[in-house]
Amino acid sequence: MQPVKTLRFLPIYRVGWFRDRGCPLVYMGGEVHYRRADHKSIRFQRLISRDLVIYKMLLLLSCLIFAGNSALLAQSVAIPTEPAPSATSVTTTNQDSSTSGILAELPKRYRAFSLGMGLEDLKKALAADDLFTFRGDRDVSLLPLSEQTLVETTGLSFIKRAFFQLKGGKVFIMAFTLNTDKIDHYSVFTTLVQKYGEPKELNPREAVWLSDTVRLSLERPLTVKYIDLQVFNTIVEASAVKESKEAVLRKEFLNDF
Known part of the structure; x- marks a missing residue:
């Protein structure tokens, strides 16, 4: 079935x-x-x-x-993405952003000290500042050959030493050597760039900012220096004239043989 x-x-x-x-x-x-x-x-x-x-x-x-x-x-489908910015575009953007802000004028003053101040005012300012251990006239020395005065004192905390050079009784150079145990070169450099823009000169020894009257430099290992350009240029020109005179006298002396 x-x-x-x-x-x-x-x-x-x-x-x-x-x-x-x-x-x-x-x-x-x-x-x-x-x-x-x-x-x-x-x-x-x-x-x-x-x-x-x-x-x-x-x-x-x-x-x-x-x-x-x-x-x-x-x-598996390709998703379109924006191309990553190149290093050149990033650098250009950073430069544009830094130059778009208003940069400060190079200063002649640091704390209570300024280029062009007299010796007595300088000593009073050093004695009143807690960052320095100023000992009075013991920290003041004369440079008779150049007719200049040098004030050198030690500092506390962030400042290790300070130098003030005077010509005609007026300060034309201020130099502050910083304590590398408390502050680093990069921090100081970036601060100066943010305030005053990119340096005019940059080499392994120093970074230099210039104006018509002031030369501000950051020197290695870690020294910030202010220079009165008007006085400094006068000294350089006088030194060049003196050297040229000495060169002429030396040549005349050699010709006598």
Whole structure:
């Protein structure tokens, strides 16, 4: 007697093995059941709850696979980005931002000390400043050959030593050697650049800022120096004249042999 087959459409989740025909029992999303022909009725297997759970699991798995494929597709698509700024553009931007601000004029003064002040005023200012251990006239010396006066004193905290050079009784050079244990060269340099702009001269020994009347320099290892250019240039010119005269006299002396 030939078996009579019935068809019930369910999601494909099982593959049975048909013993009589020796092949898998799968039919396009349906499940094929065989019964004997002499059965009086067809009894459908109602496994709705189990089938529903399995169907939901398959649906969830499909969603996860779809989401993974979408993520891979999104990663494979090139996302346009803005090009990174070059070093030249960054430098130009920094220069523009630094020059756009109003730069301060080079100072003639540091704290209570200023270029052009007299010797007595300088001694009073040193005695009143807590950053210096001024000992009075013991820190004052005369330079008879150059007709100049030198005031040298020690400092406290950030300042290690200070030098004041006077010509004609007026200060024309102020130099402050800083304590490298408390402050570094880079901090001083960046502060001066922010206030007065980029230096006019820069070399391994010093950075120099210039105006018509003041020369401000940061010298290594760590000395800040203020110079009155009018007085300084006068001294340099006088020294050049003196050297030229000595050169002439030396030449005349050699010619006598």
